[in-house]
Amino acid sequence: MDEAQALLRLQEIDLETIRITNDAKKLPQHAKIAAAQAALKKVQGELVKIVGQRKDLQMDIEGFDRLRGDAERLEQQASQDFQTSADARAVADLESRLNAVTKRIEKIDYQQNQALEQLITVERAEKNANALQARLQNELAQLLGSLKQELLDSQNRLTALKREREEVAALVSPEMQARYNRANERFKGRAVETLTGNKPSSCRVALQPAQYADLKRRKLPVDECPYCHRILITDWH
Incomplete structure (x- = not known):
């Protein structure tokens, strides 16, 4: 499990924890x-x-x-x-x-x-x-x-x-954990989103061609949404 997958799983765990506690x-x-x-x-x-x-x-x-x-x-x-x-x-x-x-x-x-x-x-x-x-x-x-x-x-x-x-x-760097925790608090458990085509999964705002091209140029597996600033998991393979 790489850091990107770990972040997604971390969010799933936190959301599941919230759900179980509320239930x-x-x-x-x-x-x-x-x-x-x-x-x-x-x-x-x-x-x-x-x-x-x-x-x-x-x-x-x-x-x-x-x-x-x-x-x-x-x-x-x-x-x-x-x-x-x-x-x-x-x-x-x-x-x-x-x-x-x-x-x-x-x-x-x-x-x-x-x-x-x-x-x-x-x-x-x-x-x-x-x-x-x-x-x-x-x-x-x-x-x-x-x-x-x-x-x-x-x-x-x-x-x-x-x-x-x-x-x-333990699979996520301390810097990324701190970033995740800040976003997690701000977005009430929805700190991480994925990119499908040119549309992030949480904010659902289609990226402008220049924004999409910039992300694709960097090809970082863990980036940041230009709109909502959540942690953005990309897949350029």
Whole structure:
């Protein structure tokens, strides 16, 4: 490989390095991972609320059980007093107490039934949220694994290109390397072009007859484009 061929290969390596690096940044897994993480965070937040609601309802139901037990004991005591009392006014008072306790029990039962229905709904929501969380966690794990593998493949390719670049750059003189680096920075990776007929491959501006004749007279394998001043590889054979 002569210096002209080395320059062309050097450009190919640098362009390939840029492409691989940019492709790695644009891998679809990046956006999918961000979306999955956001969805998972939202589900986890909702799950915390749902679990809190479930625990509150369970405590309410336990509280209703205690209230009902207290009311039943009051009802039992009032019923016993009612059966043993002979005083008409006392009997009327006990009857009023029994009615009040009965209504209280009915209210407790109604509130407890409502809480039980809400608990069923909340438990179903918790089950669904847990299932969604598990699905998102699995999806996220798969995406992270896929991204890791693709990034590893990209890194391996970049490592191989870096090694080849060092070998190819050794075939280019220090002066030409400096010239290549300046042009490479100026033209964003398109530092080298070839001459096909009288037209350079990158700037695509046809050379004037005098310019073409001047290049042909010099017959340098590595020259400079008269228009864009890129490194120009010629082939006069």
